[in-house]
Amino acid sequence: MNKVESFRYDVDGNIEGHDPSSPKGFHRNRSMDNCFPSIPSLSKSGSRRSNTPTRSCRLFKSMGRKGVADALSSSPPSMGQQSTPDSTPTRPFLTKSASGSTRRSAGTSIMFSSSSGKLKPPPVEKKLECTLEEMCFGCRKKIMLTRDVVTNTGQIIKEDELLTIKVKPGWKKGTEITFEGMGNERPGTYPADIVFVVVEKRHSLFRREGDDLELAVDIPLVKALAGCTLSIPLLGGESIPLTIGDIIHPGYVKIIDGQGMPNSKEPRKRGNLKITFRVFFPAQLTDEQRSDVLSILHDTC
CATH class of the missing domain: 2.60.260.20 (Urease metallochaperone UreE, N-terminal domain)
Incomplete structure (x- = not known):
């Protein structure tokens, strides 16, 4: 039960399904209210409740802790667990859930949420050879880039991207051109940036x-x-x-x-x-x- 509780937090840090107005230690899910005796000091109606276990309480006892944990983890995620434009896309989530149980997928959505952060690999540097004429008068260079892309089904496929670099007059060796997020995609991480570094070709004169x-x-x-x-x-x-x-x-x-x-x-x-x-x-x-x-x-x- 401790593991399930620690992973089912929304973006505000509240336990999913918990009513902030309820006393601490009384109950965590409203669906289990009938499984526990009421505290007499809460209300007169609460003190008159029957101590006879209800059907849901008997079900709770028959399932045991492991069964409840699985039932909780397989329930639909709360609004705090949904991905946002700044959080992980759904494709890494699908990749994780395809290789594991539903319980793992529920934990994965929290692990890759914006509240916990995602890793971003260091930039990938590539050489961009330019002649003196190109750096003097300017030009356009088209580069075909092949990179890994994660599909909606969680598969990693090869995809070709045509990049256009406008070489401006006055550029020199060491000039860097960055394409953000154009590196290989991997589940659970941001794609790396691609950085082209200008290299000057040797001139004959x-x-x-x-x-x-x-x-x-x-x-x-x-x-x-x-x-x-x-x-x-x-x-x-x-x-x-x-x-x-x-x-x-x-x-x-x-x-x-x-x-x-x-x-x-x-x-x-x-x-x-x-x-x-x-x-x-x-x-x-x-x-x-x-x-x-x-x-x-x-x-x-």
Whole structure:
């Protein structure tokens, strides 16, 4: 009897079927009023009750404690036990009741109610690979997600979900996109959140540093000394001409404003393009070439 009583509470903490106005210890269910002698101090009519056991009392004695417990647990749940939008859906309840007796199902509805709380697994992280072009100009990515779903009959089946992620200009690696409750469903728990973490694909030309882009350009020694006009590629496939009149030394950097990555907070504001030059020296020179270089550069170094 103790186990049955401890599980049959409504959301307000009251025992189901208990009348708050009745004295403590008198009776717990009105259907059993005739099974116990009345307390004389309650009323005159109560003192005149016959001590002869009624039919319901004889039934109570014949059933015993176990039979009453089973009868109570199999009775319809009270309003306090019904699921709410914030509590467990009925599908986990059906799963439990299908594998056990009615008594277990009555206890399950309390165990997974909002008053006792439900567990939620930690978020499930998945990688979302993006190119620099996608994070610069934005795009839409469609991802097919297969997850476990609990049906109304308590079965767990596979279900495909098509998710759409709108990549915004200025996103960078480490950006997280959360889909709440899109994880696998399990009876008695909330589904986990799915978190996509942006991973930057390696680019063949550019490297990102904050909102700036870095580009390495190879240039022969003669152009580095004499000056030249180069065609500089931009992110997205375009190119711009760049005329250099300075002497380019190893590690020389040229900055082009506004050709980097957009700022995530201010998409119209973009970083810069930093061009680092790598000067290639000739592998060998003839004696005549060495003599010419020496005569030309003798007074410059």
